[in-house]
Amino acid sequence: MTPTNRISWKDVRDEIHEAILTGRYGPGDRLPRDADIAVQLNCARSTVQRAMQDLTDSGLVERRRKGGTRVRPDPVTRATFDIPVTRREIEQKGGRYGYQLIHSAEKDAPRGVLAACEISSPCRMQQIEALHLSDGQPYILEDRWVSFETVPEIRDLDLTRQSANEWLVTNKPYSRCDLRFYAISADDRTAELLNTVPGAALFVIERTTWLDAAPITTVKAITTPGYHLLTTI
Amino acid sequence: MTPTNRISWKDVRDEIHEAILTGRYGPGDRLPRDADIAVQLNCARSTVQRAMQDLTDSGLVERRRKGGTRVRPDPVTRATFDIPVTRREIEQKGGRYGYQLIHSAEKDAPRGVLAACEISSPCRMQQIEALHLSDGQPYILEDRWVSFETVPEIRDLDLTRQSANEWLVTNKPYSRCDLRFYAISADDRTAELLNTVPGAALFVIERTTWLDAAPITTVKAITTPGYHLLTTI
DNA sequence: TGACAAAATAAGTAGCTACATAATATCGTT
DNA sequence: AACGATATTATGTAGCTACTTATTTTGTCA
Structure with missing residues (x-):
């Protein structure tokens, strides 16, 4: 008998989340300590710990040693986005992927690129x-700069067949990635x-991506009108 | 003696990350099982588990029961954004916050709003x-729709002094939040x-935010030219 | 009163065990 | 060979203990 009357860390998380939603704890309020919650919900402290970690990650509470756990006084909306390889993005939307190299040359990196690469x-x-096409129509125009130092292979790659996007993503894993979103007017x-x-x-x-301190590449992906970026659920 | 020669889960994570960075494991490759890694690195399986969970969250590896752990074959760039209350955003950038109510009225929600609210x-x-100002200059124009059903208080609120943004965020926690980013031309x-x-x-x-299945509010925050949204580091 | 040292506290981490669960692999039967 | 039942396997989860660490509180002394 006893058909899993054990309580899961997700239950604990939802319980606490619920208490915040219903206003039992408001912004800035301190929550009971993990150990007390554990006793109250009849579970182990490690289970509460896992639940709290999740709530911390989602930006709902703050935790400090000795200070305890409190509801964030300045709530933030924390959102996660997945940006796949462009080919996959188009294919997942049901489009037929096309690719077209416009231009590739060695140049002095302009100021903006140097700044992005720090x-x-x-x-x-x-x-x-290069241009990424969906069903033959332009989808994303990418303006990319690649560092010779980190990616010497770039000189000898045939970029007419395979996009730099795809090649880099499968061959040059990065340790740091910065993203910037904004709007421009088409020239x-x-x-x-x-x-x-x-x-x-x-x-x-x-x-912009780096391998440790060394920049790999910086890319400006200019989308077509009507493009929307959505949070991953 | 023995000054913490214990290995931390972050060490384990970095070790594995490193192995992927240097190409020891490429996209699609299967990693050793947790237990083996634990033996190899001389730590407990739970430590490896925690490290692996972190790598999964950051989108670098995939894990399946019995299937084991493998490097994601279709790497995605996973980014996290914090969107604070507008007042705080302006103040953190060193601006003086100003707020101006333009218009507030009961209306039939248009199609787009109903769709956003599902x-x-x-x-x-x-x-x-309403308009949010930084140092007296327009910063963000917000076009908001609030559900009477979920937020009956909205009828009686004085929105000339406090923004709906701020009031909602401190008084109506949500259980679900969808975000969409895009560009428009100013009319x-x-x-x-x-x-x-x-x-x-x-x-x-x-x-758009919900409390369980019930929509709370949907808001279009239109930024001024030059606005950039950056990943939180 | 102020400054500094010591104690107390609550979260963070690591290790262990045991069992649950979801896939996959295997094997026997038709 | 095709199918389905069964065993195996690797991760997922929960519980416990012990110890660490950051931070606050308290206490003592000048």
């Missing part, structure tokens, strides 16, 4: 412009490449 | 338009309110 001295990098050239009108509002995903 | 039948809601009215030119590209953060 390097101060001038530097030559490989600039790659004439961008508009033409993306098959839209100059001045159109475009959503931009900018990403 | 409700099918027509519904009356409170529409609130004449938006441009005037945000003190910019019609056609300017604006970054939009749209957010």
Whole structure:
């Protein structure tokens, strides 16, 4: 008998979450200590600990040694996004993926790129412009700069067949990644490449990756009008 | 003697991460089972478990019972964003916060709002338009719809002094939150309110919150030109 | 009163055991 | 060979103990 009357850490988490939702604990309030909650809910402290860790990760509570656990006084909305390889993103939406290299050349990295990579001295990098297509229509225009130092192979890669996006992601794992989201107005050239009108509002995903302190690549992914980025549920 | 030669789960995580970075395990490869790693690194299986959980959360590996652990074959960039209350966001950037109610009235919720709230039948809601200012300059224009059913108090609130953003966040915790990011072109009215030119590209953060199945509010936060959203490090 | 040292406290971490659960692998039967 | 029942396996979870660490509180002395 006794059909799993054990309580799971998710139960504990939901219980506490519920108590915050119903206002039993408001922003800034201190929660009972783990050990007391454990006794009250008849479970082990480690179970409460796991539940609390989850609530901390989701930004709902703050924990400090000796200070105890309290509901965050300045609630934040914490959201997680998954940004897949562009090919997969298009295929998952049911589109037929297409790829087109526009341009690839060695150049002096401009100021903005150096800043994104957090390097101060001038530097030559490989600039790659490419278009990702869904069902033949432009989907994302990527403007990428790749560091020779971290990715020497980039000189000899055939980027007409495989995108740098895909090659890098499978061959150059990173230890740090910064993302920036913003909007730009399409200039004439961008508009033409993306098959839209100059001045159109475009959503931009900018990403820089590093291996330890060394920058790998920085890329500006300019999306077509109507592009929405959603939280992963 | 023996000055903490115990190995931490973060050490284990970094060790495995390192092994993936250096290519010892590539996308799709299967890692040794937890127990073996534990023996190899001379720690308990629970320590390896914790490390693996962290690597799973960051999207680097996949774990399946009996199937074992493998490096994700389709690597994703997983990013976390914190979106604070607008007042705090402005203050943290060193700006002086200002707030201005533009308009508040009961209305039939339009299609888009109903869709965002995932409700099918027509519904009356409170529409609130307000402007958040930084150092007297427009910063974010918010177009908000609040459900009477979940938030009956909204009828009697004085929104000329306190923003709905702030009131809701401290008084109506949510159990679910969806976010959408995209870009729009400023129409004449938006441009005037945000003190910019019609056609300017604006970054939009749209957010809908629920308490269980019941929608609380959906809000379109239209930012001023130049707004960037960064990952939290 | 103020400053500093010592004690107390609550979370964090590591280790162990035991059992649950979900996949997969195996084997026997038709 | 195809199928289904069964065994095996690797991760998931819960409980316990012991110890560590950061932080606050208390206490003592100048």
